[in-house]
Amino acid sequence: MKIAVLPGDGIGPEIIAQARLVLDALGESFEIEEAPVGGAGYEAYGHPLPPQTLELAKAADAILFGSVGDFKYDTLARELRPEQAILGLRKHLALFANLRPAICYPELTAASSLKPEIVSGLDILIVRELNGDVYFGSPKGIRTASDGLFPGSREGFDTMRYSEPEVRRIGQVAFTAARKRGKKVCSVDKSNVLETSQLWREVMTDLGKSYPDVELTHMYVDNAAMQLVKAPKAFDVVVTGNLFGDILSDEAAMLTGSIGMLPSASLDIKNKGLYEPSHGSAPDIAGKGIANPLATILSAAMMLRYSLGKEEQATRIERAVQRVLADGLRTVDIYTVGTIKVGTVEMGQAVLKALA
Ligand code: IPM
Numbered sequence: 001m002k003i004a005v006l007p008g009d010g011i012g013p014e015i016i017a018q019a020r021l022v023l024d025a026l027g028e029s030f031e032i033e034e035a036p037v038g039g040a041g042y043e044a045y046g047h048p049l050p051p052q053t054l055e056l057a058k059a060a061d062a063i064l065f066g067s068v069g070d071f072k073y074d075t076l077a078r079e080l081r082p083e084q085a086i087l088g089l090r091k092h093l094a095l096f097a098n099l100r101p102a103i104c105y106p107e108l109t110a111a112s113s114l115k116p117e118i119v120s121g122l123d124i125l126i127v128r129e130l131n132g133d134v135y136f137g138s139p140k141g142i143r144t145a146s147d148g149l150f151p152g153s154r155e156g157f158d159t160m161r162y163s164e165p166e167v168r169r170i171g172q173v174a175f176t177a178a179r180k181r182g183k184k185v186c187s188v189d190k191s192n193v194l195e196t197s198q199l200w201r202e203v204m205t206d207l208g209k210s211y212p213d214v215e216l217t218h219m220y221v222d223n224a225a226m227q228l229v230k231a232p233k234a235f236d237v238v239v240t241g242n243l244f245g246d247i248l249s250d251e252a253a254m255l256t257g258s259i260g261m262l263p264s265a266s267l268d269i270k271n272k273g274l275y276e277p278s279h280g281s282a283p284d285i286a287g288k289g290i291a292n293p294l295a296t297i298l299s300a301a302m303m304l305r306y307s308l309g310k311e312e313q314a315t316r317i318e319r320a321v322q323r324v325l326a327d328g329l330r331t332v333d334i335y336t337v338g339t340i341k342v343g344t345v346e347m348g349q350a351v352l353k354a355l356a
């Protein structure tokens with residue numbers, strides 16, 4: 001089995017290094033190959049997603065991705081910015097299903113900004129559509145307005161669009177996931193205003209009939225943003241479009257007090273996937289040896305489970321992570337008084353030890 005490892009920018013290389021050590025320690029014969037992506041791709045080959053990197057990703061059975069982005073690339077043309085790497089991979093590999101768990105580990109409840117009783121035991125799965133919506137809808141651009149409130153002025157425009165099959169396939173992912181969890185799906189839209197959402201809601205409602213064992217509810221996105229801070233434990237699986245999912249998944253991740261802990265998967269129709277930590281490249285702490293490698297290590301576990309069919313190894317890693325948390329080890333992002341502060345490498349070493 002071939003794994004493409006794309007470390008990227010910022011803290012990406014540091015956290016990926018720890019995840020690689022964990023993969024190496026499993027005793028499996030994976031073929032692992034690294035390639036530059038994001039700002040690193042731009043530096044090496046003049047493009048955030050160099051053709052060689054894309055080819056490697058296409059040829060692999062799974063992709064382990066660090067993170068991309070740095071302030072220093074903010075002035076580049078949009079198509080050369082690091083973010084284009086992840087958007088390009090999602091599009092070229094048809095990775096339409098983004099699974100973003102938000103779990104509040106009991107040991108880390110105190111690190112949440114919400115009251116412990118609101119978040120302790122929280123376990124939500126956000127299923128975000130990743131190939132459509134305003135992110136990729138055409139037309140988009142900047143032009144001179146021919147109508148509207150200020151004709152003749154410059155205007156920016158994007159297109160929100162979803163076809164029925166796109167909604168249906170992401171809905172199927174959500175319902176299937178819910179069956180293995182709390183058997184509840186909340187579909188989030190803005191159907192009181194948007195036609196795209198109107199269709200979204202119709203398709204979800206229809207699809208729900210094929211899953212009578214799963215409870216389907218609908219919620220407007222503004223209300224969902226409120227409910228997520230008010231009573232997040234009421235949610236099980238949340239399914240939503242690309243843009244709403246981008247925003248709500250950050251909100252949900254923050255509830256847990258441990259965005260440095262959260263893995264994610266982006267899957268195609270055959271469960272080939274790209275796995276990445278939910279947090280970003282954190283350029284402000286890059287190179288300091290303090291980044292939390294656990295989200296990346298847990299992303300590797302998700303990769304073993306969903307794309308490589310190695311459930312046992314996935315569980316082994318997750319148990320090892322639980323063990324180091326139980327032992328009181330914390331990187332600075334999840335540190336609270338009375339626990340033991342460690343750096344990136346020490347945390348990785350501790351997971352290795354717990355694995356053994
Ligand atoms: C994410 C990120 C990306 C997105 C950016 C980096 C393009 O915020 O994965 O959530 O908007 O999807």
Ligand code: MG
Binds near residue numbers: 246247250
């Ligand atoms: Mg985001």
